[in-house]
Amino acid sequence: MRTWRVGTISMGGALVGLGVVLLVSQFMHMDLTPILLSWWPLVFIILGAEILFFVFFSRKESSFVKYDFLSIVFVGVLGMMGIVCILLTSSGLMDEVRAAVKSEEKTVDLPGFNEKAGKGIQRVVLDSGSYPLTIESGSEESVSIFGTYDERGMENAKPLLKQTEDYLLVKRNGDTLYISFKDLPITNRLLDTGRMNLEATLVIPADLALEIDGKSTDLVLKPRKLLNDWKVKDSGNLSVFLQENSDIEIEARGVDEIEGPKDGWKFNEGKRVQMSETDPAKKNGIFKLGNGDHSLTVMDSFNVTVHYP
Incomplete structure (x- = not known):
């Protein structure tokens, strides 16, 4: 009595097909993702055709049909992987994975800004945004901004x-x-938050008044x-x-910490304000x-930290 092992041909065909795809992709430098997404349904077709073939011929011959469960499980795993890939692609997660793998972090120059203040401008009001700023x-009459930002x-x-x-x-x-500095776009990616860092320098004419809203960010003043x-x-x-x-007078009001040359600062103890018992008195x-x-x-x-040579 002849024994037919259903599933062996399917597993062999799947291994041969996968090996051919991998070999061709190595030589042709092809992207495997579209190929794997398109060829995996053939595994089920081969397995179904194999079952029908052996069932049909088992009627004509004195044979016994036996299922190779290990091979069928292997074929099923390949099929499930294909279904998972289809679901990931349709939901957009596959694109996120592909972008995360192929993306790179780089430092890019900010588009420069330069505008002549002119005689009509007497002051600059600045909203520094959420990024550190210098x-x-x-000595020039122009207001200019330059710097870099990191992006992925x-x-x-x-x-x-x-x-x-x-x-x-x-x-x-x-x-x-x-x-006003705008907040840069934040992209919610699969492997990172997509938040970009920005470092900029603002240069304004020395004869203009300046008012800065720091938005609790770190600032460097020169x-x-x-x-x-x-x-x-x-x-x-x-800082x-x-x-x-330098010919300047720095006055700090309601500041948590004041640092710098010890012989330079003169503190007004009588004007300290304490918001609560747990908060330190403002200096x-x-x-x-x-x-x-x-x-x-x-x-x-x-x-506030003063740096003086």
């Missing part, structure tokens, strides 16, 4: 920020120039030779870098270089 005074994307993909309006809002109203007054409120860690020939102090003709006022911030 602010300097300059496909190789040779176009930068996400193509123009200034993608990260910056600038509006002129009367004698005031309003500048006032150099100020010809007007600056004000900062609600910043995180504020002020001064030059030897007030004045740091002065030269005649202090122009001032930098810091209000309601976490930390």
Whole structure:
């Protein structure tokens, strides 16, 4: 009596087909994903045809049909993998996996901003947004912004920020120039949050007044030779870098921590304000270089550190 083992041919055909696909993909540098998604249903066709074939011929011959369960399980696993791939593709998760595998992290230059202040502009009001920012005074008459940002994307993909309006809002109203940094897009990816880091430097003419809303972010100020007054409120860690020939008076109001040269700060103990028993008392102090003709006022911030050579 002849014994037919149903499933052996199917498993063999599946292994041969998978091996051919892998071999061709290596030599042709092809993407396996579309090929695997398209060929796996043939496994079920081969298995079904094999069962029908042996059942048909077993009637004509004195034979016994035996199912090779190990081979059938192997074929079933391949089929389930194909179904899972189809479900992942239809839900968009396969594209996320492909993008995560092929993506790269890179540092890209910000689209530059440069606008001549002109005689009509007397002050700049800045919303620093949620990213660290460096602010300097300059001798030019233009307000300029430059920097970099990190993004994760496909190789040779176009930068996400193509123009200034993608990260910056600038509006002129009367004698005031309003500048606001926008929050960059956050993409919820499978393997990372997609949040991008931005580091920018803002240079404004030294003769313009400046008002900064820090949004509790870290700021670096390089006032150099100020010809007007600056004000900062609600910043995180504020670092002020001064030059030897600086002529400035720094006044801190309602600040948690004040650091810098010990002989430079003069604290006003009588004006401390304590919001609750658990919160530390806010500190007030004045740091002065030269005649202090122009001032930098810091209000309601976490930390102020003065760096002086």
